[in-house]
Amino acid sequence: MAEVKLFGVWASPFSRRIEMALKLKGVEYEFIEEDLQNKSPLLLKYNPVHKQIPVLVHNGKPIAESLVIIEYIDETWEGPAILPKDPYERAQARFWAKFLDEKCPPAIRKACCSTGEEREKAKEEVIELLGFLDNEIEGKKFFGGDNIGLVDIAGNFIGYWLGIITKLVGIEIVTEDRFPNFCRWINEYNNCSFVKENLPPKDKLTAHLKAWFEALNTSE
Structure with missing residues (x-):
């Protein structure tokens, strides 16, 4: 089974976007709560450019930026379409x-x-x-x-x-x-x-x- 992890913050609308997209597709994932005042080494490793949440890690490969992540989810997993086909x-x-x-x-x-x-x-x-x-x-x-x-x-x-x-x-x-x-x-x-x-x-x-x-x- 594919390993999916989401580094985010519970109160962030950007994190919630990703959770919504994953759940819409029926994807199981592990949510890792970040402290933005004390960012974890893993977050900094997976998103060294912006050093921000959310970051989706799929089979060890990180994807950053919420809109980019949503498109990745839509293209990777079957289920209800998030973006139009036209x-x-x-x-x-x-x-x-x-x-x-x-x-x-x-x-x-x-x-x-x-x-x-x-x-x-x-x-x-x-x-x-x-x-x-x-x-x-x-x-x-x-x-x-x-x-x-x-x-x-x-x-x-x-x-x-x-x-x-x-x-x-x-x-x-x-x-x-x-x-x-x-x-x-x-x-x-x-x-x-x-x-x-x-x-x-x-x-x-x-x-x-x-x-x-x-x-x-x-x-x-």
């Missing part, structure tokens, strides 16, 4: 997954960690970005159509983590008036039984993020 649809899925990785987190981080005019400017940027997603999801159950696909998995941060974070910092971004289609996707996504099984408990994640924000504010 070349154009596949390219579109990659585009939106990259958009979620490169555009959304920096803007959201700035909106949540800044104050005053800088925060308001960052909020407007986030609202603009989510508007693109609202248009993209219109008329569809999931970004992947009727079934969860690459973009839905990549969107776990904005589908689950974002609501908790904005509530903690006291800002309002995602509303049904602004984003009716996006809010419907969030409800579909978070109420999907498979997704529920593969997200961290809300209370535990809220406490973790609250402690992180408090530590961040103390260090400033």
Whole structure:
């Protein structure tokens, strides 16, 4: 049997992406919890370039970067397709997954960690970005159509983590008036039984993020 190990952090949306993809394919794996303040020698060995989680190790061979790992999982194991088979649809899925990785987190981080005019400017940027997603999801159950696909998995941060974070910092971004289609996707996504099984408990994640924000504010 193939040996599969995942180096990650339970509260990381990027680690959770990989767990979701593995479970969607029915792949058994060992999860190795990392301490990002004291990274293990194995993590540094397997990902010497970025020195970050997640890292998937399959039969001793490491693969880094969450979106790269998801495509590897999709191509390596049988089971429900994560990326579309059609070349154009596949390219579109990659585009939106990259958009979620490169555009959304920096803007959201700035909106949540800044104050005053800088925060308001960052909020407007986030609202603009989510508007693109609202248009993209219109008329569809999931970004992947009727079934969860690459973009839905990549969107776990904005589908689950974002609501908790904005509530903690006291800002309002995602509303049904602004984003009716996006809010419907969030409800579909978070109420999907498979997704529920593969997200961290809300209370535990809220406490973790609250402690992180408090530590961040103390260090400033």
